Amino acid sequence: MDERIDGALFSRILGAALGAGDYADAFYERRVSRSFRFQDGKVHDAGVTVITGIGIRAISGEQAGYAHSDDLSPQALVRAAGVAALIARDPTARVRTVALPAPSAAQSVYEGTIAAEPTEAARFVDLLARADVAARAFDPRLNSVNAFVLEEIQEVAIATSDGRFVTDRRPLVALGVQCVAIGATRGQGYTGDGGRTTLAYFDSRTPESIAREAARVAIVNTEAIEAPAGDMPVVVGPGSGGVLLHEAVGHGLEGDFNRQGTSLYSGRIGERVASDLVTIYDDGNLVGERGSLAVDDEGTPGQHKVLVERGVLRGYMHDHMNARLMGTPSTGSGRRQSFRVMPQPRMCNTYMPGGESTHDEIVASVQRGVYATSFAGGQVEISKGDFVFMLAEGYLIEDGMLTRPIRGATLIGNGPDVMTRVVAVGNDSRLASGSYTCGKGGQYVPVGVGMPTVKIERVTVGGSAVA
């Protein structure tokens, strides 16, 4: 923890923030990121980012007051605490005393050992140079290779007015390669990987393997034809297909939307929302995964949550505030982009466990449809439940075989409708290697997704080729 911050100062901040309210918390963060970018066969630029400050929140019923400060002087922090307390303004309230225990370090769910010294630039440069060489060697049609690598350490200390005081030290690495190839048409491929681990991760998941994957997709896409338009069967390949769960179900189960009754899943615990082949978990404890957290940004330990079990809705994901208002415990889902913003209920790693079918028999069962290998992302509107997911690599299925690659297209459906049309689930569940980032209310946090091969009887494919 920063030498400018200690338990006594946290107690003072919380006392000033609590005022006449029910609850207060303070979130200290020091995040240091180092990144390098490669372009045109050489190191293009480097970046060092330091995010340090404290966010202070006061809660009174369903009201929350917030202030943050990058000035860590006691005067500035107590002033910010007073601003947060305005939400529960009561002239008779006095500054209350909040007692805190000694800080305890959260039980790590991260991989690797964080080095005491900053990683040397040469290490980053070597990873990128290897990626660049491997991508260029893949195929002469590659026209442009761009790569980046990032290493980040986020140290947090979270103190709450009910006496919790925890610290956590979170590593995060990512390496991404983007390729453009020129063949019959221009083709683009992007592959990223990483997690809550150290750069040693790329000893086994090599930059060469990531680069070759991006190059392969770029080459495939030079042959891509216009995607079809209309309703058809869609087979979603293992791994990044988890984007589907994140959008079609996950967001709609976040506690804020359900407390407010704005989600289509509000008040539907125990009801059928998917076919009985569908089980969905969200897990903050998977070691080293991108969406994992030893404790969330409110100090609650990460958890394994059953969201949907054999098609039946089992639970929501909660942060502290929405859990308390709904009379249930937090599920360790309170997350925030930085100290400048309040936490919200968010997903961690959202995935579906494996089923019975094999990948090949699922593909073989489709006469004419689309096979989605990977996704560029997705989005959902949580009240009606319509969601999209966007193809990054996909193929036509004709007579049970993958035939021609198709260009990027958006697929659209309604959450429960689509999940009810899941008619086969593969035995090949895995987490996506990708480096997905989830946006909500302007805040971006790293997440993981995973899924086995899944067949959906019918989805609207948004290509431009009308049959």
Add this chain to the structure above:
Amino acid sequence: MLEDALQRSERAVEAALRAGASDAEATHAIVERFSTEARDQTIVKLEQSIGRSLSVRVFANGGQATLTTTDLAPERLDELAAEAVAAARSVAADPFSGLPDAFAPTADSNALALYADDVPARPAKEKLAAVLELEHLIRKHDPRIQNSGGSRLVDAITTTALANSRGFRGAYRSTSVSVGTNPIALDGEEKRNAAYGFAARSWAAMDSVEEIARIAAERAVGMCGARKPPTERLPVIFERDVAGSVLADVFSSLSAANVAIGNSFLVDRIGAEIGSELVTILDDGLRPAGLGSSPFDAEGVATRVTTVFERGVLKTFLYDTYYGRKLGAASTGNGAGGGIGPNNFYLAPGTLSLEALIAQTERGIFVLDTIGFATEHVTGTYSRGARGFYIENGALAYPIEEFTIASDLAAMLGAIDGVASDLRFDGAIVAPSFRIAEMTVSGN
């Protein structure tokens, strides 16, 4: 205030030079932000803070690195500057790297009307009353509206101060305000939401809460009974807010940073007639009170007016100093801190009202909202989820949802056959409503 901020930037430049940088540039930004949200009769969020940050670009051995920090303690600055310089030394020497060669005089920030006194002057009490009023008005509009995703108001006063080792120094203050609401209408078992808001530099230029509440509520109620349309090729009218999002995709492909790596459908197309006669697109950094206006960009380059498309012909990409040098052009004043950003980037308005544009469309789709974001810039392949209205006989016939619209950006620009007069500058990338003669609508 401006002088203090400039001095902080200058101290950062000095720290970088002390650490061995051959050149350096620093931007200090201070944002005083107020934000509140109401749901029904309760203020549920109230946030007030001052956020400060420093961004320093250092050059050493022909390479560059960027330091961004919220830790402004002077004793840390030397250490961070040294790390940035060490990082720059590990970057390959690049002949295109470096500060701009010369600095032309910049526009007077007062003339740009970036700062409005009515922003700091407006009492918090009034702002809280405004979001509560929005919540009241959307519910009063229609009995089907009994819930909402909240009504929000944000205002900010920003101080920006840029100094570099070539003697450029410039600072200005700006204000911005935004107000929006998210009514949810009950439609039997289903919930129909809408999001609508407005943004400006001053409270004086802001729409009334009555207007914002009315449009938002009409849109939520208007979606009740929506159906899924059939799959077919049809004319598509983009309402101005979504028209702006199409223009944002065009901007991305015009960014020289994307063009340089081949990630743009516009590579090698300068001088080509891509758009229809109606497509004139400008980037204007000097528009008074524009949300994208500023006297100079992130590198201290004076902003200007750049014609990007003229009657369909692609005239130029948009450059910062580095990509300008790389592609053989001058910076267009679009440097944006590590990338290329828009000033006020917009499609020139036409003469028709939106109503007239709809009236002259026999059959088609009117899009009010899109969902999704992945455009394949390398080919321009465009596909989005959408909702809006089906047009029959020149009138909005019924609401539609859960469909996609697809084409590619070059074909879309070429097929723009109607542009409305309803342009307004409530963001950095904006457009009037326009019609594309044909796109693929994918539904049932």
